[in-house]
Amino acid sequence: AAGVIQSPRHLIKEKRETATLKCYPIPRHDTVYWYQQGPGQDPQFLISFYEKMQSDKGSIPDRFSAQQFSDYHSELNMSSLELGDSALYFCASSSSGADTQYFGPGTRLTVL
């Protein structure tokens, strides 16, 4: 079965640079969630989208923004990167009305 696709899988950036992470949900899933997982920590909710509209917002820094496109894929844009932004970033998807979220393999972001 098709799963959530994330790209790139690994990303290395310098401080103050920008990064864009992409997420392609499972086919026919219209809801996308972004989570950040620091080393040895549990995933923390950042933001979610349903039908291209932001549906919920968590502890996402103002330096980060995200959107969902007409084909339901989503992009997380991160600017003015800081060392503390180094983490695994996961995207999850679900179908409308469903509570089950399926996670992608993640993007490992390293900020030097």
Add this chain to the structure above:
Amino acid sequence: GENVEQHPSTLSVQEGDSAVIKCTYSDSASNYFPWYKQELGKGPQLIIDIRSNVGEKKDQRIAVTLNKTAKHFSLHITETQPEDSAVYFCAALIKAAGNKLTFGGGTRVLVKP
């Protein structure tokens, strides 16, 4: 907001023994409780879930129980195998409040052959 506590943080068991992980949640409005298994360098994989209208659910060697009154739920793995070694996360979700998952702190399970 919701707060989920998970215990123990590490668990070492002998192959063939059972493993039990416990979680408590704070918001009585939570109505969906999934469990995820995360292997090193991979994304969380859903292994079982339970909704608030059910007290117990079983899938082969894995079972989950829910006590809504006490606001706690548990994962039971029987006949553990070395491939069960991973980090396990419990989570809670309030369906009417944006569907964001709040995770417990995770349990690192090591199954010794």
